[in-house]
Amino acid sequence: MTCREAERLVMPYINGSITDEELEGFLEHIETCENCREELEIYFTVDVGIRQLDQGTGTYNIKGALETALALSRQRIHTLHLLQTARYAVNTLCFWSVLMILIIQFRMWGQNGF
Numbered sequence: 001m002t003c004r005e006a007e008r009l010v011m012p013y014i015n016g017s018i019t020d021e022e023l024e025g026f027l028e029h030i031e032t033c034e035n036c037r038e039e040l041e042i043y044f045t046v047d048v049g050i051r052q053l054d055q056g057t058g059t060y061n062i063k064g065a066l067e068t069a070l071a072l073s074r075q076r077i078h079t080l081h082l083l084q085t086a087r088y089a090v091n092t093l094c095f096w097s098v099l100m101i102l103i104i105q106f107r108m109w110g111q112n113g114f
């Protein structure tokens with residue numbers, strides 16, 4: 001992902017409208033690119049600051065909040081990957097089960113003289 005793409009995803013990330021595919025690339029980029037991470041921190045701080053004014057909540061650990069948000073996002077990607085692997089495993093298992101059933105069926109037909 002380029003910096004341009006990452007910058008474009010900062011706002012969707014903050015307001016939660018980013019897609020899972022975009023999220024994965026975005027997180028990778030944010031972890032390696034200092035500039036885009038700073039950009040995200042600035043927008044995140046502004047966003048949290050505005051909400052803080054709205055809700056009138058007291059002091060708030062903004063950097064900690066961003067860390068928490070990023071950790072949750074990483075966890076989400078991790079879970080998605082696990083689900084994908086599980087789905088792949090189940091699909092493979094289903095494929096081989098069907099194949100085995102077919103082989104056994106054909107053998108049974110062969111033995112019955114069809």
Ligand SMILES: [Zn+2]
Nearest residue numbers: 003006033036
């Ligand atoms: Zn960047």
